Amino acid sequence: MAAAPLLTMSGITKSFPGVRALDGVDLDVEAGEVHCLLGQNGAGKSTLIKVLAGAHQPDEGRISWEGREVRLGSPVAAMRLGIATIYQELDLVEHLSVTENVFLGHEVATRGFLRVRTARERAAALLRRLGHPEIDPRTLVGALSAAGQQIVSMARALSHEVRLIVMDEPSAALDPDEVGNLFRIVTDLTAQGVAVVYISHRLEEIRRIGDRVSVLKDGRVAARGLPARTTATREVVSLMTGREIAYVFPPRPTRPYGTPARTGDEATTDRRSGDSGSGTTGPEATGPGESGSGDAHSWDPWSKDPRPQDPYAKTTASQDSVPHDSGSQDHVSQDPNPRYRASQDRRSEDHRSQDHRSQDHGPEDHPSTALTPQDHDPRSGPTVPTPLTPPLLSLQSLTRKGEFAPLDLDVHPGEIVGLAGLVGSGRSEILETVAGARRPSAGRVLVDGKPLRPGSVPAAVRAGIGLAPEERKAQALLMLEPVSSNVSLSSLGRFSTGGWLDGRRERAAALAGTRDLSLSPADPDRPVRTLSGGNQQKVVLARWLLRECRVLLLDEPTRGVDVGARSELYALIRRLADEGLAVLLVSSEVPEVLGLADRVLVLREGVVVHRAPATELDEHRVLDLVMEGAPSC
Amino acid sequence: MLTAATDPGAGSLPPTKSPARRAVSRIDLRHLSLLAVLGALVVVGALTKPSEFLSTDNLQLILTQASVIGVVTVGVTFVIIGGGIDLSVGAIVALASVWATTVATQEYGLPGILFCALLVGLGCGLVNGLLVAYGPMVPFIATLAMLASARGLALQISDGRTQVVTVESVLDLGLPDAYVLGIPPLVLIFAAVSVLGWLVLGRTTFGRRTVAIGGNPEASRLAGIAVKRQRLLLYLLSGLCCGIAAFMLVVLTGSGQNTNGNLYELDAIAAAIIGGTLLSGGRGTITGSVLGVLVFTTITNLFALNNLQSDVQQIAKGAIIVAAVLVQKGRTSS
Structure with a gap:
């Protein structure tokens, strides 16, 4: 038992429709270490920490906690073991006070009645431990800076009996001073035997506080438990790159691009x-x-x-x-x-x-x-x-x-x-x-x-100018509407006389546009929500081409x-x-x-x-x- | 090939389904179920009160009663499809009916009353629209404020009294002599507004933009649609419908009262919802809303004929709303 690492994940596999986000991932974390997780966007880091937090269930693989196999069936199950996650997008309730946020979901109460003062004192104690006694537990979280909110998030993690904290790019929203304080907190925690899984894109941070580094690439582990301080940057970077899936890119026209001249x-x-x-x-x-x-x-x-x-x-x-x-x-x-x-x-x-x-x-x-x-x-x-x-x-x-x-x-x-x-x-x-x-x-x-x-x-x-935005569903498409009205959305004026739409022309144009982009099936009446991601993107492109x-x-x-x-x-x-x-x-x-x-x-x-x-x-x-x-x- | 996209007339034509199949696919199942409910209500009416329910007078009454709330519902349907809500319609109807029947307004005869009712409706719609679109305020709050103040203003103008209309030409519109082929003029107005609303929603850029901003405001914005202006126009439209309804109510009751249009907002929203309009916006039909209004009015009529109290009516209405929304949910999730 004593020899077993705090956490061992082995063979974790998780698929989403069309994507294998994790493909047999192994990870082990020792008590009291800072284990850094590296990988490009889309390498599977987010999925992995969600599995760890109990938010995603793996399709395959085993998770052991102190040598004992466990199931992280829900966020509560993970929390009970002592796993806390601080997400990049902080999950705080802005209109509640610091205290209320810290104890959200496990309020300090007797028979349903809140013990406001006790809670506030405990929150204050946690904030002191985190080196931020100046944060008043009564302030609303919405009034705090990003750094302050992160402290609250951490206080929330520590309000549980925490053994392992996952931090997803904690330094992203912080300025250098605040990063220094973050590191101090991390060092304090590990000194108390708490393990930290630290995700960051900044190699210099990993050098400063990391003990070991694991690298994810395309849902697989490219390297496991490398020494954080001595592994060469070049090696880490090369582990993250060199993907196996070779996409076919169209040839560039043989133009003399890349012949810059200073011009004004x-x-x-x-x-x-x-x-x-x-x-x-x-x-x-x-x-x-x-x-x-x-x-x-x-x-x-x-x-x-x-x-x-x-x-x-x-x-x-x-x-x-x-x-x-x-x-x-x-x-x-x-x-x-x-x-x-x-x-x-x-x-x-x-x-x-x-x-x-x-x-x-x-x-x-x-x-x-x-x-x-x-x-x-x-x-x-x-x-x-x-x-x-x-x-x-x-x-x-x-x-x-x-x-x-x-x-x-x-x-x-x-x-x-x-x-x-x-x-x-x-x-x-x-x-x-x-x-x-x-x-x-x-x-x-x-x-x-x-x-x-x-x-x-x-x-x-x-x-x-036409923008095909990042979040297609939220920012570009009318999911309930058919392909034709999605395509014509920016060019309605073209198909109307005095405001009256000519549905036939509109439909015909949408069809021609989608055929041109070989949308399949080329059915302008089909609701956009039934299309695959690639075809939805073509609908967005067709919209702008029609315009x-x-x-x-x-x-x-x-x-x-x-x-x-x-x-x-x-x-x-x-x-x-x-x-x-x-x-x-x-x-x-x-x-x-x-x-x-x-x-x-x-x-x-x-x-x-x-x-x-x-x-x-x-x-x-x-x-x-x-x-x-x-x-x- | 891009020319093909830009010039739809030339080259490839879409694979059109047979006209019959397209017509069938266009009839929303939800409309069929509403029609079935309406049919069932007619059967119940014919069975319980055979002589009274199917009489010409009664059918004219049902349609006339449906007309006023129906016109309001058309406007509200547009607002809801566009992702908003209008709680102030009843109050606007009251204010417009009161303002249009003051002694001063009545001096100008029918045109004066009509013009004033429409103008007041548009004015209130403009305020709603400006608050919602450019405030920007949550539609619920902005129109709630309008509800309170429009009704207050109506009370202030009328001083709580019923303002009797003395203009003959207005009153004549409500008399059987004015019926066209047995159809009351108010019903004709309702029919005209409905058909126009149906055309505008389905066949115009305005309608398409309404659906777009209700379905996905961010996508509409990034597609270059002037979302704020569209929102403003929707509340103007709703206000205009309230003005028309107020005029109809003046014709129907021969008076203007600050208590007119009480709870119209709830009836109109409920009718739109059971007609299949999504409260979150982006989907809905005028046909569904009109059917919804007819179902509600027929129920009210049936209950009145059978001497059932209005409390029972209210309970029945509530049950219908719940049932309709559950049916909707079952369909959209499948």
């Missing part, structure tokens, strides 16, 4: 002033930017985004380079409908000679070049104008206080830009701000060079989509980009971002810590950046 807004606006209607011209593709590919790591994160080269270079790259004066830029197409790039490409071939002719004209022949660079950013210094297609989407110092730092980014038609980062790194917030669902505290969003009204979704939608959206914001596009359907979605997203859409992609799955995007921005706590072409990054490097936040250069 002046160049951007100049480029915007193209004469409309003409095909794109290729000569710019062989501009100086292309030779600057060695530059990839040399920009600072706040500077203007590296600009990819003309996506049409493929068809016209053989042409001579031309001087990059404003006169040569003005015939860069500002096609009113860049979605039809395939036809544009053909057209540009046809018009090549014409383009040549127009190159010889000076700026004075093109009144449009006289447009003033209205978006001049005073911070950008003298810039080398690099002739390119104008960006379709531009973010200029877009900021939301407390969520993400000023962000500058251009996304061009045909380009997929990926945002990599952990949950809470500001990824979704950025997308929602671009989509107008959140009001930026500073900065602005431009589509086709025109600034959008901040904080207005209808304005963003009118400008051609003729030109900027697609994808937040976790493959969440809840089974493995087989993913490759299909990837191919679809790439196809849409090839048709001229600008795509901004967010995903917790690093391989997805790297495989699908042309360029990647790595986010850490709301700050872009690195930008690079996807081909220059690997999963290792991204995870290093995401977890350690090491500057890129």
Whole structure:
């Protein structure tokens, strides 16, 4: 008995529809140790701690407590053994006091009557033990800071006879001072023989307080009980990466992406002033930017985004380079409908000679070049104008206080830009701000060079922005409604005259749209709730395509989509980009971002810590950046 | 291929089911069960009071009684489908009927009374809508406040007295002479409002947006729908329906009273619920609500004919609401 570890989990398997979240996981925790659990998002950590808390029942596997086999049939059963869990999303009742929250569910009472004073004294004692005597047990939890609430959560855990505390990213909401106090508490607890299972993405924290580390990957244990302080970061990271399921990613167009050149807004606006209607011209593709590919790591994160080269270079790259004066830029197409790039490409071939002719004209022949660079950013210094297609989407110092730092980014038609980062790194917030669902505290969003009204979704939608949000069911779909009305939701005006809907046209359009995305079954009358995750995502995409959206914001596009359907979605997203859409992609799955995007921005706590072409990054490097936040250069 | 999505007229046409099958699939089972209940009530009426229940007078009475609450219910149904609730409808009916029958208003004859009733209804709806959409306040609270103050204002204007209407043209509308093919004008108004409501809910962008914001407000917002404006419009619509109902009540009773429309909110919400409208929003039909109103009115009539007290009526109504919701639950969970 004495030799048996406090907790042993062996062969724990748990499946959800379409996903095997845990696949034979083993874990053992000794009394008095801090056992760190590492793994990427979706590796199975959350499921594992829910099994431990009695909230999920494993399909297979055994759990022993001090050598004795136990069943954790309910949260109460786990609590009785002395297992307490502090979830990342704190589960406190805001309108109750600290005392009431601490003793929620096991109130201090005699025959049903609360013993208010005793409870308050015990709560105060617990808070003192946690090093926070200043928290008044009578205050309402809603009035406390995030750190204060976490202390209450911990006091609640300690109010039981606790032997094992699971902490799910406890430091995520804390500032450095508070993290120090957290560590002190953890050390105190372990000194008293309490075991702590500590989940964090921050390797430096694990080094400071961890005893052993177990790594989860794709629902399996990649490493069990490694020494926390001496295992090399590289080893830990490599254990977390290298997944076995190889997704099939569509090939990137062979464009010279990843050839950044320091360019400023002046160049951007100049480029915007193209004469409309003409095909794109290729000569710019062989501009100086292309030779600057060695530059990839040399920009600072706040500077203007590296600009990819003309996506049409493929068809016209053989042409001579031309001087990059404003006169040569003005015939860069500002096609009113860049979605039809395939036809544009053909057209540009046809018009090549014409383009040549127009190159010889000076700026004075093109009144449009006289447009003033209205978006001049005073911070950008003298810039080398690099002739390119104008960006379709531009973010200029877009900021939301407390969520993400000023962000500058251009996304061009045909380009997929990926945002990599952990949950809470500001990824979704950025997308929602671009989509107008959140009001930026500073900065602005431009589509086709025109600034959008901040904080207005209808304005963003009118400008051609479409968001496929993270929580499809909660944020995108009308689950009770059929496919057709879900698809047409953003384009109702198209099917109506004077407010009256033409149901036939609407249905036909929805059907055509869903067929185009090979939704199966292609039945517009089918309720959306009966569709699989992948097909539901296609419904959302079909909605935006029907709206003729030109900027697609994808937040976790493959969440809840089974493995087989993913490759299909990837191919679809790439196809849409090839048709001229600008795509901004967010995903917790690093391989997805790297495989699908042309360029990647790595986010850490709301700050872009690195930008690079996807081909220059690997999963290792991204995870290093995401977890350690090491500057890129 | 994307052109196919944007130009539905060209290329692929949807695989249309046969018109008959689509028509059948469109008839909601719930409506069938309500029709069955209504049929059963008619049978009971015909058996217990054969001569009185099926008389033309009685049927006209049932329909007329259903008309006033029916118009209110159409408005409330829209609000509930849109994810809201309107507790103030009864009070708005009272205020509009009182305001429309003041001596000053009556000087302008029928147009004055009608215009005033509609305007008061719209005004109250506007206040409700502004509070709910832009306050933003919980609909329950905002319309509860309107309930209290509209009724108070009605009492203040009328001073608690019954304001008798002396405008002949208004009173004439309630007389048998005004019946069109034996149908009272009020019933025609109800029918018109119902048909219009049915069309608006099913065939217009307004209706579709109502369903959308009720079913998933966040998704609607992210899809670019002006959710707040839609909410405001829904309460305006409900207020307008109250104004129409108030005018109908003035015609029916020949007077305006601050006690008019008492508990209409409960009757209207109950009728919508047993008609299959989800109280949480996002689903409901005008047909169901109209059937719900007819069921309630027929029960009231039956009980009155059989000299049963109103307490028994209330208990029966309560039982029906519970039964209808249980049936709904069984169906949605399956």
